[in-house]
Amino acid sequence: MATRIVAAPGKIRSKNNSLVWLSAASLVVFFIIWYGLVESGIISKALLSPPAEVLTTFISKFSNRAPDGATLGAHFKTSLTLALTGYITAVVVGAPLGLLMGWYKKVDSIVKPIFEVIRPIPPIAWIPLAILWFGIGLPAKAFIIWLSAFVPSVINSYAGIKLTEPVLINMSRTFGATNWETFLRVGVPSALAMVFTGLRLSLSSAWMTLVAAELLAATEGLGYMIQMGRTLARPDVIIVGMLTIGLTGAAMAFILERFEGKLAPWRRS
Amino acid sequence: MEARNIDVKSEISCQHLYKSFPGMDGNVTEVLKDVNLSVAKNEFLVILGPGQCGKTTLLNIMAGLDSSDSGEILLNDVPVSGPNPNLGLVFQRMALMPWKTVMGNVSMGLKFRGVSKKEREEKARYFINLVGLSGFEKSYPYQLSGGMKQRVGIARAYCSDPEVLLMDEPFGALDAQTRYMMEEEILRIWEKAKRTVVFVTNNIEEAIYLGDRIVLLSRCPATVKAVYPIDLARPRQFTDSRFLEVRQKIADNTDLAL
Ligand SMILES: Nc1ncnc2c1ncn2[C@@H]1O[C@H](COP(=O)(O)OP(=O)(O)O)[C@@H](O)[C@H]1O
């Protein structure tokens, strides 16, 4: 593009390279400190496993059910299914609801009072009621995750569409667009960035709540695996569970970001 | 007030417009006070007035986006009661949709009217070409300079084929150089695709350079102070002695900071 300012590619690459090196170095230092603390005996091996042992456990857990009763893959699959069930149903309802509330005053007046009361209740506080209603199976946990993902997706979509530039709304009105058309063609696209922020916050909220839910009541899942690790005094199992949770969360955020880039090519990177 | 009769009947006119806004302290600010003006078909009318005098308010009312407290707008003798496809608006702030390409922005008016994709792209391409943006159809607004963005705004207003184009300080946000260029451009475009234009500005040179007539507004509350027909041949020269004469005449009658 004639008007696009393009920096010399070589410069960008070398700058990126040095940043990658910095990240790698930081990881290396982290592992060295971890290794040093355990091997020197500053922290007992009963409390923190050395990095190598965690790696061995990680690899063996792919096929080994011991000591917590299921392979890492099985735990992972249970957790992911649960999280995605709660998350997807939450954002499919939450984002459109937030957009409608932000655009139509009537919808806002109807939903706002209920929403404002539910919003400050931490999702975990729903656990007792959820167990009472649904037992300890998937529905109870999915319900809690649904709540935790629902709130951020509503709030951010709501705030996003409220920020629609009035001049763009007027623009569309001069073309004779109805309010509904303006909502769809102007309000929604202009709110998209904030909707995605909501989707990202919802995802991390869902993932965190999942672990909390599984800590309390489960027979399988990453949260359950961590809990079993504590019961069996196996810090390596705990850390493998935690790392899997962390890596999965990061991977999901990354995928979502990629998806956003595809959907919103007009946004400057 | 100098009211020269125009032999062509007026296409759009404002009749005794009044408008006030409720202020923060409970007082009302009177913004328009008995504004009367009429614009002939294919005339290039410039409304000249100081900042904050009510120019945008007036144009929004003419475009049907806002309503006056009393008085009316007549478009071909029919009162304007809301947005009308025959009234196109070019905004002071360019108001392009950041998520749409140049093509998408220019053709959006036709899309709202349900024109088929093929037909609206064909038409949009014509006006994109007219404003000199061929080759930029697929660019997004963030990739364009200020002058280019305003060209898109002009093409967009033209594309839905309104009878009257209302332009609200379209070049106000541009640097001086680009502004001169766009002033030439807008006349070139207007000569090629004649429409009735109501062009708002606070810049006296711009007004004289462009207008068939200039309507001078007073400070807030805005009312029509004088109307000046500009009989200079185009293209006009800023340094021409007759240009400067007109400028002096108008300047003597304004409280614009000059
Ligand atoms: N929606 C509104 N509510 C209250 N005051 C307004 C509103 N729109 C404009 N005004 C006031 O009316 C006056 C004229 O504004 P405007 O028409 O934007 O002037 P101009 O376009 O000539 O700079 C200003 O004092 C402004 O504060």
Ligand SMILES: [Mg+2]
């Ligand atoms: Mg203005």
